[in-house]
Amino acid sequence: MATEQYTFQGWMGLDKESAKGNMVWQEFPKDTIKPFDEADVDIQVSHAGICGSDLHTLSAGWGPTAYPCCVGHEIVGKAVRVGSKVEKGIKVGDRVGVGAQNASCQNQKGDCEECQNGLENHCMNATNTFADKYPGGGTSYGGYSDYHRATSHFVFKIPEKIASEDAAPMLCGGITLYSPLKDNGCGPGKKVGIIGVGGLGHFGVLFAKALGADKVVGISRKAEKKADVLKLGADEYISTDEDPDWAQHHARSLDLIVCTVSNSKMPLMDYLSLLKVKGTFVQVGAPEDKLPDLTAFAFIAKGVTLKGSMIGPPAQIEEMLDFVVEKDIKPMIELFPMEKANDAIKRFNTGQMRYRITLVNEKHT
Structure with missing residues (x-):
């Protein structure tokens, strides 16, 4: 699928009030989207988990947020564009996922001690999956959206035996x-x-x-x-x-x-x-x-x-997914349609959900 055939758009937080369920659906600013690299994968989002980090970012609770931002870093969907340098056997049409990290210096020179030792999650030059900047230019936009662009080192093939709504919240x-x-x-x-x-x-x-x-x-x-x-x-x-x-x-x-x-x-x-x-x-x-x-x-x-402890490196995420299949682990999930993302945020804010919320982008399922 060529880039021109789809639009990068999603639920955008425009200010601190968005954390109360006041996000706005709109297109991402075109001049801020990361230029496609041959090591990248574009994902048609079918499911996105809601994480507490999303709310901390929307409310600027952990520090200033560069609005507008699209949060969501528990992403599952279909690979629709795969660069020529993508490894891991990922092909167009595969069901894949992305967690809280979208890039590290491993995607550049890979010369930091952490990346060399398989600790990419502690890389000083890591890029978060949303509300962050890529070293080569562009802003990272998250999974409350129709499409997501990710560097392939942090993209994972989702095992067939794990349902997408369960896999998404596992990724963070x-x-x-x-x-x-x-x-x-x-x-x-x-x-x-x-x-x-x-x-x-x-x-x-x-x-x-x-x-x-x-x-x-x-x-x-x-x-x-x-x-x-x-x-x-x-x-x-x-x-x-x-x-x-x-x-x-x-x-x-x-x-x-x-x-x-x-x-x-x-x-x-x-x-x-x-x-x-x-x-x-x-x-x-x-x-x-x-x-x-x-x-x-x-x-x-x-x-x-x-x-x-902070998330985990890519190799350990893949290990976890295999372990989930081996032990047939099933989390407790509530589902909301993507179009009701603001209602889902309000539900999250009550603290009454049991125990994770996954947004379902019904037009992509």
């Missing part, structure tokens, strides 16, 4: 939990806690159980999620609002904790008390201001490790 939400669990030894012999069992955390429960952890504990504020979390595979559930002594009751009980909470008022000191001696705490949630204060003794006394 899924890898954000799979990566720290896999990198920190989640498996037999480990007791693992997932703090914040929402859109991200529910993937953590699914993956921790599938990786073979001896015990998986879901930790959230409200007791209302308990039935869902146990259904997802957790062995135990802690409601921090319902049990005033939860930190004491469960002290030194977990080897590994992954925290998805993005709240500067979360009880971080109490969370750390749940770790065993030499345990590991991995933060993946990103508050818009800062993490809560903590004392040095929170980690000195037990020799615990505090770490962070």
Whole structure:
């Protein structure tokens, strides 16, 4: 399909109010679209997941946003244009996906230490899938749209056995939990806690159980999620609002904790008390201001490790997709038509969705 036969257009955030469900459907400014490179793939978008990062960007919560922007970095669709230098066996007509990262210096010279060691997600010259600039010119526009252009190193063929509506949120939400669990030894012999069992955390429960952890504990504020979390595979559930002594009751009980909470008022000191001696705490949630204060003794006394994790490199995303097929992992998804994206944002803002939202571009399905 030639470029002239389709239009790059989508739901655009024009100001901070767009985060409240006030995006506008319009064409992307033509002079800002990334020039097609022979290592690129154009994707006809059929599905796009909604991620908390989309809202942080639309509201300029993490810093100034260059409006207008089109968010969405959990993209699945059909390859409609494939450059002559594209590898991975991607062909026109293949079902493919893109996550939160669209490029790194690997697409240029690949000369940074991170890219050379397969850690492209930590590249200093990485390009986010939306609201960012490409080194060679052009703006990245996301997946709340009809078409998306991506550098092929960050495009993945979607296995046949994964439904598109399930695959989309795995490309950011899924890898954000799979990566720290896999990198920190989640498996037999480990007791693992997932703090914040929402859109991200529910993937953590699914993956921790599938990786073979001896015990998986879901930790959230409200007791209302308990039935869902146990259904997802957790062995135990802690409601921090319902049990005033939860930190004491469960002290030194977990080897590994992954925290998805993005709240500067979360009880971080109490969370750390749940770790065993030499345990590991991995933060993946990103508050818009800062993490809560903590004392040095929170980690000195037990020799615990505090770490962070951000998505995952391309090779690990492909590994995750294969693992999902092997273990037949099925996330909990709500579907909205692409034309109702503003309604979906409003639903997301209520915090009541269970547990991810995928937009369906019905004209492309």
